[in-house]
Amino acid sequence: MKLSRIIANTGEWLSGSGPHDQIVVSSRVRLARNLKGKPFPGWAKKAERVAVLDEIRSAVEGLPEMENSFSERLEDLSPLEKQVLMERHLISREHAARGAGSAVVMNPEQTLSFMINEEDHLRMQAIRAGLQLEEVYAMINRTDSELEETLDFAFHDELGYLTACPTNVGTGMRASAMMHLPGLVMSEQVNKIINSVNKIGLAVRGLHGEGTEAMGNLFQVSNQTTLGETEEEIIARLNRVIAQILEHEQNARQILLQQRAETLLDQIGRAYGILCHAHSITSKEALNLLSFIKMGVDLSLFPSKSRLQVDELFIETQPAHLQKGLHAAKMGAEERDSLRAALIRAKLKQMPEPEIGKIPTNGFGNDSPATGENP
Amino acid sequence: MFCDVCKSKEATVFLTQIIEGKMQKVNLCEGCSKEKGVNDPTGFALADLLLGLGAAQEIEKNPAGIRCPVCGFSQADFKKTGRLGCSACYDTFAEGLSGMLKNMHRGLVHTGKVPARLAVSRVRNQELSKLREELDRAVTAEQFEEAAGLRDRIRTLENEGREAEPAPNRVAELAEGEAEPLVPKPRQKP
Ligand SMILES: [Zn+2]
Ligand SMILES: [Zn+2]
Numbered sequence: 001m002k003l004s005r006i007i008a009n010t011g012e013w014l015s016g017s018g019p020h021d022q023i024v025v026s027s028r029v030r031l032a033r034n035l036k037g038k039p040f041p042g043w044a045k046k047a048e049r050v051a052v053l054d055e056i057r058s059a060v061e062g063l064p065e066m067e068n069s070f071s072e073r074l075e076d077l078s079p080l081e082k083q084v085l086m087e088r089h090l091i092s093r094e095h096a097a098r099g100a101g102s103a104v105v106m107n108p109e110q111t112l113s114f115m116i117n118e119e120d121h122l123r124m125q126a127i128r129a130g131l132q133l134e135e136v137y138a139m140i141n142r143t144d145s146e147l148e149e150t151l152d153f154a155f156h157d158e159l160g161y162l163t164a165c166p167t168n169v170g171t172g173m174r175a176s177a178m179m180h181l182p183g184l185v186m187s188e189q190v191n192k193i194i195n196s197v198n199k200i201g202l203a204v205r206g207l208h209g210e211g212t213e214a215m216g217n218l219f220q221v222s223n224q225t226t227l228g229e230t231e232e233e234i235i236a237r238l239n240r241v242i243a244q245i246l247e248h249e250q251n252a253r254q255i256l257l258q259q260r261a262e263t264l265l266d267q268i269g270r271a272y273g274i275l276c277h278a279h280s281i282t283s284k285e286a287l288n289l290l291s292f293i294k295m296g297v298d299l300s301l302f303p304s305k306s307r308l309q310v311d312e313l314f315i316e317t318q319p320a321h322l323q324k325g326l327h328a329a330k331m332g333a334e335e336r337d338s339l340r341a342a343l344i345r346a347k348l349k350q351m352p353e354p355e356i357g358k359i360p361t362n363g364f365g366n367d368s369p370a371t372g373e374n375p
Numbered sequence: 376m377f378c379d380v381c382k383s384k385e386a387t388v389f390l391t392q393i394i395e396g397k398m399q400k401v402n403l404c405e406g407c408s409k410e411k412g413v414n415d416p417t418g419f420a421l422a423d424l425l426l427g428l429g430a431a432q433e434i435e436k437n438p439a440g441i442r443c444p445v446c447g448f449s450q451a452d453f454k455k456t457g458r459l460g461c462s463a464c465y466d467t468f469a470e471g472l473s474g475m476l477k478n479m480h481r482g483l484v485h486t487g488k489v490p491a492r493l494a495v496s497r498v499r500n501q502e503l504s505k506l507r508e509e510l511d512r513a514v515t516a517e518q519f520e521e522a523a524g525l526r527d528r529i530r531t532l533e534n535e536g537r538e539a540e541p542a543p544n545r546v547a548e549l550a551e552g553e554a555e556p557l558v559p560k561p562r563q564k565p
Binding site: 039040042043141145154156157158159164165167170171173225227 | 479
């Protein structure tokens with residue numbers, strides 16, 4: 001499969017649906033694995049890296065679930081193509097910077113992706129829409145079990161799966177959820193909530209001042225420890241924290257609706273106004289305004305069929321996505337800002353004009369509260 | 376407030392992590408936060424970042440000048456990169472690493488998934504190391520009858536292991552039969 005086909009299609013995690021997908025945008029689980037007896041990529045000679053690449057790549061391409069997959073060596077991708085994959089979080093910045101001996105393989109739905117010779121010999125991730133970490137782990141765990149039939153992974157009796165960095169040793173697993181938390185940001189509670197729920201090892205991108213630095217009010221919640229617990233225990237712990245944040249966000253939205261409905265409608269209306277008429281907009285401003293539109297969709301101010309269009313704009317307005325398909329030379333920031341504004345105007349014009357005049361009667365009622373253990 | 380990495384630009388990204396009640400804080404500028412992959416949902420670990428900010432010193436508990444016999448990696452290399460050279464490095468630098476792992480993780484023993492082909496031998500190896508410890512204790516205590524019994528059980532298990540799995544699965548034994556030279560040979564970073 002060609003990269004252009006991958007780029008043209010939205011990933012299943014964005015277009016699909018899942019539990020609590022209004023607030024939990026996506027769930028991912030990544031596993032790090034290395035081949036036994038081979039130096040880690042950062043320390044290996046080029047010939048050794050190439051040999052590891054060949055062995056892993058053919059094993060991955062041979063998986064039944066990877067039929068019609070996209071598979072490419074990093075050195076054969078243009079800087080723009082790499083950046084597009086990075087903006088979709090399908091490859092990491094570190095992986096994009098690597099040259100000879102590295103490759104990326106992904107399925108057409110973009111739910112499974114494999115980075116070969118990133119920091120570890122193999123990093124594989126599964127991603128789905130909404131909150132479904134158990135299902136996502138089951139997906140990548142199945143793939144891992146299939147691969148271990150042909151690949152001899154480095155495993156230590158006490159320390160478990162061995163990784164280049166000691167922060168990943170043990171399960172080699174990082175599970176994460178991307179959460180959209182405009183309610184907590186608007187009510188200035190997000191730092192407090194994050195500090196009160198992160199008794200478990202997890203890092204969250206913090207805020208400066210009143211939320212102006214939060215890119216689109218999107219937050220990542222992920223486990224930070226990988227040794228000493230089973231994969232299921234780590235995910236259960238993470239789910240409990242996510243459920244708490246989810247509940248706080250639902251409460252914050254409810255309170256905003258009850259006590260500051262005018263402010264809420266004002267913010268959404270202004271965001272719509274600016275996005276409909278701006279002729280130059282930075283990526284950061286676009287994301288922050290789109291976050292209000294997304295909340296407007298949650299409030300049924302916009303028809304629910306607009307949801308995908310809005311969600312797609314979060315990705316489509318990123319610098320490399322803007323320039324994809326344009327075979328022009330690399331654009332300057334100003335040029336990108338006006339292209340971004342034009343793209344947003346065009347997309348919003350396709351959507352019916354919202355009725356931002358009255359407080360919706362059903363509020364944020366569509367998303368039922370999280371249960372914690374089994375969302 | 377300045378960025379903890381470049382120490383020159385204003386910090387705008389504040390990271391907090393609390394593990395077992397111990398709070399760690401890192402402040403970064405926009406540029407450094409991007410470079411360190413803070414926005415990368417699955418690649419980023421705060422402990423990882425801390426490694427680059429001095430936590431990697433910890434490995435010095437090992438005798439100076441020690442090199443991994445399999446890949447030639449040294450403590451200095453780890454201090455520079457925060458990454459190890461090969462899977463055998465975990466045994467080479469075990470002493471320094473264990474203190475570091477204790478600060479980073481919730482335990483020192485893996486309790487999760489085990490590759491299917493290793494599941495049986497892993498149980499056997501764990502049993503063996505327990506028996507060997509008991510044997511040491513029995514010998515020290517001059518309980519020779521018990522020691523003889525333990526030695527028999529160890530032999531039986533060892534034979535089972537040899538029959539079931541000709542290839543060693545311990546990383547410490549990687550050096551045998553691998554293409555890598557046994558004599559430490561310093562590598563150049565590519
Ligand atoms: Zn900096
Ligand atoms: Zn080594």
